[in-house]
Amino acid sequence: MSFQTLDELRRVLVELELVSPAQLATAVEEAASVSRQPGPLLDLLERQGALTTYQLSKLHKGETDGLILGRYKLLYRNASGSFARVFRACSLDDGKMIGLKVLRQRWASDPNYVKQFHREAEICQRLRHKNIVPIYDVGEDRGEHFLTMEFVEGGNLREFLKIRGLCSPIESAQCLLEMAEGLEYALSKGMTHRDFKLTNVLMSSDRVAKLVDFGLASLSSTESGTEEGNLRALEYATLEKGTSAPDDDPRSDLYFLGAVVYELLTGSPPYPATKDRSERKQLSRYTNVRQVRSIAPQVPAALGEIIDHLMRVNPNERFQSATEVVHATRKAFKELGSTPRGENANGPKTVLCIETRPKHQDLLRDYLTKLGFRVLMMTDLQRGMTRLRSGPTDAVLLMADSVSEGLSAGLQDLVRWKKSSSTAMVVVLSQSQQGWKNMLEDAGSTRVLVQSIQLRDVRRELESLLGVKSE
Numbered sequence: 001m002s003f004q005t006l007d008e009l010r011r012v013l014v015e016l017e018l019v020s021p022a023q024l025a026t027a028v029e030e031a032a033s034v035s036r037q038p039g040p041l042l043d044l045l046e047r048q049g050a051l052t053t054y055q056l057s058k059l060h061k062g063e064t065d066g067l068i069l070g071r072y073k074l075l076y077r078n079a080s081g082s083f084a085r086v087f088r089a090c091s092l093d094d095g096k097m098i099g100l101k102v103l104r105q106r107w108a109s110d111p112n113y114v115k116q117f118h119r120e121a122e123i124c125q126r127l128r129h130k131n132i133v134p135i136y137d138v139g140e141d142r143g144e145h146f147l148t149m150e151f152v153e154g155g156n157l158r159e160f161l162k163i164r165g166l167c168s169p170i171e172s173a174q175c176l177l178e179m180a181e182g183l184e185y186a187l188s189k190g191m192t193h194r195d196f197k198l199t200n201v202l203m204s205s206d207r208v209a210k211l212v213d214f215g216l217a218s219l220s221s222t223e224s225g226t227e228e229g230n231l232r233a234l235e236y237a238t239l240e241k242g243t244s245a246p247d248d249d250p251r252s253d254l255y256f257l258g259a260v261v262y263e264l265l266t267g268s269p270p271y272p273a274t275k276d277r278s279e280r281k282q283l284s285r286y287t288n289v290r291q292v293r294s295i296a297p298q299v300p301a302a303l304g305e306i307i308d309h310l311m312r313v314n315p316n317e318r319f320q321s322a323t324e325v326v327h328a329t330r331k332a333f334k335e336l337g338s339t340p341r342g343e344n345a346n347g348p349k350t351v352l353c354i355e356t357r358p359k360h361q362d363l364l365r366d367y368l369t370k371l372g373f374r375v376l377m378m379t380d381l382q383r384g385m386t387r388l389r390s391g392p393t394d395a396v397l398l399m400a401d402s403v404s405e406g407l408s409a410g411l412q413d414l415v416r417w418k419k420s421s422s423t424a425m426v427v428v429l430s431q432s433q434q435g436w437k438n439m440l441e442d443a444g445s446t447r448v449l450v451q452s453i454q455l456r457d458v459r460r461e462l463e464s465l466l467g468v469k470s471e
Contacts, residue, residue: 002038002062006031009038009059016068017092019050052076054087068092069146070139072100083107088151098136099152103145114145121147124214126189129444130422131182133202133212149212153205156212157260158198166267169300170338175201176261176306177329177340178209183253184322185444186214192248195233196256198263207341234280242283243315251315254325255286258310262289265303266296270311287313302335330467349394349466350374354384356402364397367455373462381410388417395462396423401430401451411436418443424465426458 003009010028013019019027027048031041042059045051051059052075058067067074072089078099079086084107089100107113121138128134137148154160157175161167167175179201183193193200193214202210236252239245245252262270270289274280289311293304306328312318319325333339351373355361361377368375376393378384381403388396398414400407418425425446429436437448447461 002060004038006036006038006041009041012059012064016064016073018055018067018073019045023048023050068141069100069102069144070137070141072098072146072148074100089148097151098148099133099150100146100148108143108145117145117147123191126442127186127191127214128419128442129182129185130208130420131178131210132186132214132444133210134419150210152202152210154203156199157201157203157209157264160203161198161263161267166296167264169265169298169303169336171207172261172264173303173329173332173336173338174207174341175203175209175264176257176303177326177333179211179257179260180322180325180329181445182209182211183250183257184326186211187250187322192250193253194236194248196253196260197233198260201260234277235286238281238283239286239313242286243313245315249315250322251318251320254310254319254322255312255315257325258307262292262307262311265292265299265307268295283313300332300336302332306332327467348372348374349468350376351395351397351462352376352378352384352387352393353397353399354378354381354403355397355399356380356404357399360399360402364399364455367459368397371459381406381414385410385413385417388421388423393423395466396425397458397462398425398427400427400433400436407433411440415439415443418446424462426461426465428453428458 003012006028010024013024014021027041027044027050031044034040039060042051042056046053046056054074054076055067058064069089071092073092074087074089076088077085078088084101084103087100087102088097090097103114103117107117118138121135124135125138133150133152135147135149139146139148186193191214193211195213196211200212202212204210235256236248239255240247240249240252259270270292271285272279279285291304292307293299293301299307306325309317309319309328310325319328330340349372351368353361353364353368353375355364355377356379361379365375365377376387378387381398384396384398387393400411403410422445425440425443426449427436427440427446428449428451430451434450437450440446440448445465447465449457449461
């Protein structure tokens with residue numbers, strides 16, 4: 001039933017915090033000069049951009065459910081499936097734009113399923129990497145179970161392909177590298193994806209691939225079982241059972257990573273798309289995949305070999321880790337006559353060092369320069385942060401064991417910056433500073449060393465993060 005009076009509508013808008021009090025007061029005054037009915041006020045707020053079409057569709061019907069969940073205001077429905085609905089929303093506290101996923105009632109009525117949903121979401125909150133969509137909050141409001149995550153301007157890879165048809169080899173290699181780096185980081189935290197596919201990879205407006213729904217993705221598929229910790233997509237179950245691989249084998253993610261890039265390069269999936277359970281349970285569906293260059297001869301051999309290697313049915317014949325895929329893809333870039341986005345293969349990598357002790361500054365500068373790095377030396381953490389925000393660098397080396405003043409605030413500031421940056425980072429802590437280790441590692445692309453260490457330990461971590469071998 002729609003709202004009967006202007007005052008009734010105004011009260012709801014204020015209680016739900018859908019419109020700011022000042023904006024509402026001005027709009028009510030203007031609308032009331034035309035009519036005391038609710039309709040003109042809603043029309044005016046729509047013209048002013050104060051309410052979205054999603055909100056208006058509910059308010060015109062007098063509905064208030066589904067407008068606010070917890071402390072989040074729902075703005076648009078972005079996607080809807082049998083498992084959940086995904087909304088663009090914003091925080092009522094700070095106005096931050098977020099993505100909000102709401103569990104459908106058919107699943108919310110199952111206590112075991114709800115428990116799994118919250119458990120997986122809470123585990124995934126630990127993942128912080130430039131190529132993984134972070135989960136911020138998990139909650140429940142009036143029987144509605146939801147999680148909030150980064151809102152990514154763009155769409156998933158299936159939507160991206162509908163527009164593009166297929167991707168160039170360089171674009172596909174870049175996407176492969178970013179997805180593999182996301183998997184590499186997640187596995188370092190003990191997590192596999194379990195349902196890797198086009199719709200679970202988002203492509204941001206600035207062309208960065210971001211993996212979504214670690215651990216949660218399998219909940220939206222047809223599971224092979226419901227035992228706690230053993231939910232997985234039916235495709236994964238079929239492949240692992242048919243090849244005697246262990247459940248949740250990290251190498252299974254690599255097979256389906258290959259399937260995603262196969263479709264990026266050819267415009268067609270490596271095996272027929274189907275919703276039929278019996279067909280999805282046939283191992284032959286995954287074994288009779290034609291080599292990528294037999295479908296798309298224009299694909300460079302270096303890239304085609306990586307895809308074919310990823311999609312070998314026997315897991316022992318595949319790449320054995322995402323790290324191997326990262327290294328192989330970086331090598332393929334060289335054979336393609338290109339470099340990964342943001343990297344300069346023709347010049348030395350730049351390392352910004354933050355070290356307060358003069359003698360140690362000279363030692364680090366000489367050591368890293370001899371290895372072929374370009375060194376920028378900062379004498380305190382605050383100046384280092386100012387330099388990082390002013391321009392890009394390939395890596396940061398923070399000798400935190402040398403910092404005495406402002407360490408706590410400085411490290412928190414550094415972590416906030418790092419979560420939105422792809423810059424590699426190595427941090428050296430003293431024994432008494434070990435409490436910062438987990439927070440720093442959660443920032444992504446970060447390695448933490450604890451004294452006492454040797455310079456070759458720093459070299460090893462920088463080389464690993466940057467994918468280079470020093471001179």
